[in-house]
Amino acid sequence: EDQVTQSPEALRLQEGESSSLNCSYTVSGLRGLFWYRQDPGKGPEFLFTLYSAGEEKEKERLKATLTKKESFLHITAPKPEDSATYLCAVQVSGGYNKLIFGAGTRLAVHP
């Protein structure tokens, strides 16, 4: 069964303290891996798509990387406005285009 697991469930950082979020996946065939940011009471906001092992993408203080079994979202020198839930999702080859999500990592960045 296709599955996505995110860790840690929650992470508390001081402003400027860099860290990484993990997304491990077990799928029959990966078509794409997606990272979204979700603020409380809002819909997920698209961040990145990764397609193949070794691929990396960056946006401001965020950098996403992909291996054959997992993806990392690296947050460099975070600010309080980076506080949110970060969701990882996979799209599986050979089927329709639904996303299979992990439960998310709740990030809190304190000044």
Place this chain on the structure above:
Amino acid sequence: DTGVSQDPRHKITKRGQNVTFRCDPISEHNRLYWYRQTLGQGPEFLTYFQNEAQLEKSRLLSDRFSAERPKGSFSTLEIQRTEQGDSAMYLCASSLPTSTETQYFGPGTRLLVL
């Protein structure tokens, strides 16, 4: 382009009542998805439309749930005889039929069944 919109944003209903939600996708996005999200969990897929055709339905979508997308534009999700377990955030997303297949989400409709 104003993004995906959903209406209403919040809905409180009593158990046993019917509710209907609406989703307007980004213009020219012919793919539309419904997801359900409960507190502390990631979104779970419910159903998928390409144009007006409903191509996939999750086992989560019991016979009390029905979704339509007439004319391939907006979509509605109806829940009949609501139960307390239906309380959740209902999210709509849309995408273009490209290789990147990025899904853009709306703000969601939060349903509370009393």
